[in-house]
Amino acid sequence: MMRLIVVLAILGLGLAVLIFNHDAGESFGIRNDDFGSLVATLPIILMLSAGIVASRRSFGQSIRQLAIWVLIALVLVTGYLYRNDFSAVGERLLAGLAPGKAVTVTTADGSTEVVLHKSLGGHFETTIAVGPVSVPVLIDTGASSVALRYEDAVRIGIDPATINFTRTVMTANGRASAAPVRIPEIRLGPITRTNVEGVVLEEGRLDRSLLGMSFLSTLGLLQMQTDELRLRD
Known part of the structure; x- marks a missing residue:
């Protein structure tokens, strides 16, 4: 559970930094696109490390855990990349629901x-x-x-x-x-x-x-x- 909280915190913090620094184009001296890739890759690295260290877990469990975190990372990065499109859809939906x-x-x-x-x-x-x-x-x-x-x-x-x-x-x-x-x-x-x-x-x-x-x-x-x-x- 603690590992889950840590990984989610890293992903959430990374996404917040990208949104805050969108206009600047860089985060911590790194281009936002590269920083986004780093944020997406970090959970994978953590899961691989955890799989190696936690030897009591089976290989199948490690693969499932890895797939889950890869999916979470992809969802977060996709949300960042298409944030403007999602915002436009939400605004038009609001206009339709509130004539x-x-x-x-x-x-x-x-x-x-x-x-x-x-x-x-x-x-x-x-x-x-x-x-x-x-x-x-x-x-x-x-x-x-x-x-x-x-x-x-x-x-x-x-x-x-x-x-x-x-x-x-x-x-x-x-x-x-x-x-x-x-x-x-x-x-x-x-x-x-x-x-x-x-x-x-x-x-x-x-x-x-x-x-x-x-x-x-x-x-x-x-x-x-x-x-x-x-x-x-």
Whole structure:
């Protein structure tokens, strides 16, 4: 049992060192690839040594023990080598299980994208940050600008007494009056835009704020698939 704990500790420590020093490219002056090979080989050496010293064990037992440690080493090294792929799979799984959660993924070419999945209502929903305030929104490519509910506008610090409802817009609830505003900052995951054109609708005329084209048109990528929306800065 003690030998098992020692070997697992060595493997775990080696994997942690590789992950921590990934960006540096070296661990203890050794290239990470070579260090990984050393970490994978060490349990084999330990098992061979243990097999020789523990003469009371049969040859068959030693071979079985050796095969187990070789398998453990291969699993750990494989986990390290394909850690980025496993991370991407996990992030996409999270996006699918939690519709509306903006999940940031790294693509094969190293680009960063925000992935959203459709909600049960068939819409792409998420939460944006306007300053320190979180605002639930619908992604709406049919809206020319960001449209804020009256209540959300008040929450982010817009004083209704300082804006003029001079525009008329169409909503799902019919015609409504809207006041043009400039939103200081909108953040969606790692994507940040400042001084965004928007409108505030009169009270009670919008069920949810809309993230429209005044924000979406500034993106480098807006790709909509069946149940997935991908946005790139």
